[in-house]
Amino acid sequence: MSGARLARTVRHAENAGLTFVTFADAVVPAVPGSPASARLDAVTRAAFVARTTTAVGLVPEVPTTYPEPFHVATQLASLDLTASGRAGWLASVTPGDAAPAAYGRAPVADLDREARDVVQVVRDLWDSWEDDAVVRDVATGRYVDRDRIHRVDFVGASFSVVGPLITPRPPQGQPVVLARSGDVAGPGRDGERLVDVVLVGGTDVAAARAAARAVVAADPGARAVVEVQVVLDAAGRTGADRLAELDAAGPWAPGTALRHVGDPAGLLALLAELADDPAVAGVRLLAASLDTDLPVLAREVLPALRADRRTAAPRSGATLRDHLGLTRPADRFAGAARATA
Numbered sequence: 001m002s003g004a005r006l007a008r009t010v011r012h013a014e015n016a017g018l019t020f021v022t023f024a025d026a027v028v029p030a031v032p033g034s035p036a037s038a039r040l041d042a043v044t045r046a047a048f049v050a051r052t053t054t055a056v057g058l059v060p061e062v063p064t065t066y067p068e069p070f071h072v073a074t075q076l077a078s079l080d081l082t083a084s085g086r087a088g089w090l091a092s093v094t095p096g097d098a099a100p101a102a103y104g105r106a107p108v109a110d111l112d113r114e115a116r117d118v119v120q121v122v123r124d125l126w127d128s129w130e131d132d133a134v135v136r137d138v139a140t141g142r143y144v145d146r147d148r149i150h151r152v153d154f155v156g157a158s159f160s161v162v163g164p165l166i167t168p169r170p171p172q173g174q175p176v177v178l179a180r181s182g183d184v185a186g187p188g189r190d191g192e193r194l195v196d197v198v199l200v201g202g203t204d205v206a207a208a209r210a211a212a213r214a215v216v217a218a219d220p221g222a223r224a225v226v227e228v229q230v231v232l233d234a235a236g237r238t239g240a241d242r243l244a245e246l247d248a249a250g251p252w253a254p255g256t257a258l259r260h261v262g263d264p265a266g267l268l269a270l271l272a273e274l275a276d277d278p279a280v281a282g283v284r285l286l287a288a289s290l291d292t293d294l295p296v297l298a299r300e301v302l303p304a305l306r307a308d309r310r311t312a313a314p315r316s317g318a319t320l321r322d323h324l325g326l327t328r329p330a331d332r333f334a335g336a337a338r339a340t341a
Helices: 003-016 042-050 069-082 098-103 111-126 205-218 239-249 264-275 290-307 320-324 332-340
Strands: 020-023 057-063 088-092 134-137 142-144 153-155 160-162 176-180 197-200 223-232 258-262 280-287
Touching: 003 020, 003 042, 003 290, 020 042, 042 057, 042 069, 057 069, 057 176, 057 320, 069 111, 088 111, 111 153, 111 176, 176 320, 197 205, 205 223, 205 264, 205 280, 223 239, 223 264, 223 290, 239 258, 258 264, 264 280, 264 290, 280 290
Parallel strands: 020 057, 057 088, 088 176, 176 197, 197 223, 223 258, 223 280
Antiparallel strands: 134 142, 153 160
């Protein structure tokens, strides 16, 4: 729960040259009743480190299923402002019965539809202020141009939203939206992209590369990032021994991610094999223990990747969209207004 530890870890990741870091979130503790599994919400933690970092992207996980979409849009827009355009959003889905009770809501029957609706309306809200809506005209006493702030009227199956947002348009126009493959399926209302970065996995490298190619084939503008669980040889112990000890305390389900257990050289070989496929835009490294694995990644893996020109450290002053090669989206309302005019 220490803010100092959080800031130290994220600075370590930034200094190591990682493009972005993610912040996990869950309304229900991983171990019920255990203070060790408590955490502040993901957006709060990301905002806390926004002013102690200058280059690394900050991507909190925020569920699409039960939080209020208007609040989600406001929080993420504020994070992007605080981080000077380095914010992203890992849009997740929350199955099960514990979460709705924690939120005081009835269970959502169609999680896929809810996820699409929430991402759609959050994107609409980010666009509800045009880029030049804030005029700050001291002579006339006008802060905003009301004609450049647009109402958002959205009615979904389980919620409705009336805009506009209460914050100006984020520096990136829209923070980068990430989601695991299948969590936010399909295009938006007008055929637009809802997810910028799709997280994929596979039983082996070939399956992961095939999943990445499927993402790019469906939407050539999207980025496919492969998730890789990592348990490295470290502190005089093998990765296999460390994994066995960790699993004895609580099994780590592989899920859909690839998994590397072993030395840094083996991980480098795996990452090189993934990078040889142009459909793979990057990897998300899921370390078994940040305190143990992150120093090894920083010392023995990331410098080698940079030397081989397979990755580059993020630049101070650039946005997360810049680092991922994503263009800044035009405001949909401004485009409609110009078309009408």
